[in-house]
Amino acid sequence: MASSLTIGDVTVPGRVLMAPMTGITDLPFRRVASSLGAPYVATEMVASAELARGRPDVVRRAAVGDGLPLTVIQLVGRDPEAMAEGARMAERAGADLIDLNFGCPAKEVTGSASGSALMRVPDLACRIMEAVVGAVSRPVTVKMRLGWDDTDRNAATLARRAEQIGVQAVTVHGRTRKQFYTGKADWQAVGEVKDAVSIPVVVNGDVLTLQDARDALEQSGADALMLGRGVYGRPWLAARLEAGLNGDTGPDAPDRADRLTLVIDHMQASLDFYGYPLGLKMFRKHLGWYIEQAPWPADPADRRAAKARLCRMDDPEAVARSLSELWTA
The missing domain is CATH 3.20.20.70 (Aldolase class I)
Structure with missing residues (x-):
């Protein structure tokens, strides 16, 4: 190709x-x-x-x-x-x-x-x-x-x-x-x-x-x-x-640390672009998908619960803290 x-x-x-x-x-x-x-x-x-x-x-x-x-x-x-x-x-x-x-x-x-x-x-x-x-x-x-x-x-x-x-x-x-x-x-x-x-x-x-x-x-x-x-x-x-x-192994999916940085940077970019609170509202769908696609926590039920909890938060800093705790536990 x-x-x-x-x-x-x-x-x-x-x-x-x-x-x-x-x-x-x-x-x-x-x-x-x-x-x-x-x-x-x-x-x-x-x-x-x-x-x-x-x-x-x-x-x-x-x-x-x-x-x-x-x-x-x-x-x-x-x-x-x-x-x-x-x-x-x-x-x-x-x-x-x-x-x-x-x-x-x-x-x-x-x-x-x-x-x-x-x-x-x-x-x-x-x-x-x-x-x-x-x-x-x-x-x-x-x-x-x-x-x-x-x-x-x-x-x-x-x-x-x-x-x-x-x-x-x-x-x-x-x-x-x-x-x-x-x-x-x-x-x-x-x-x-x-x-x-x-x-x-x-x-x-x-x-x-x-x-x-x-x-x-x-x-x-x-x-x-x-x-x-x-x-x-x-x-x-x-x-x-x-x-x-093209026959290459390609980049791996981001690990915990890189994925956490990626998600927080994406949230901040959305806030910068739309302002608050619209930027957080527009980002929530992405946040939910990031959590769904991550292999942590290992139990899918725990991931669903975390998604529901984080996507209801209104404070971007609280979202970042909670996501960090979730993915570094």
């Missing part, structure tokens, strides 16, 4: 990417993951119309900063001109890549004819791609699903049209929208998209381990893979899988 991925004029220094995830891949998380070797971590999904209107929480989701190997801003919406304006704003903000969301299955997104609902109206999806590609000089990519449901698996057709429009890469989650996250991602079906286009194809869905990564790439023939929920509590996973795919 090659050690980089070329998307237009951008070289991604690795082929294990991290997906855009609402409420997860904010700027503090992207910095943490990047510091641990992740070569590509996209922003949260950014609503283009609200970005253009300057809604503060949406602008914050598109935040860029130092310490990132790449800035990838993902946009969602249904209006071509609003998506184009969002892309222009992303480019002015310093985006290296602009990703379009045609894959989100959430009802609040598809209900407004955005996300994976665009796969039901491919002509509108193409107008959006044309508007965005024509609006910016940065490479444009698309993240999609296999289709809306099993009666209309149109990912290969839409990807082919995307390539003709000038999109530089596509990521395909190996499920339909109707599946949401049930069943198993169909990596072989992603191979149909790979066969249909000459631009890079990234396989996404259910990659949690090195063996998953190998199987997903082998079955799909994809050029790279994208991690999603597998990074919860494991922001080092991209670097470990990258190394493993």
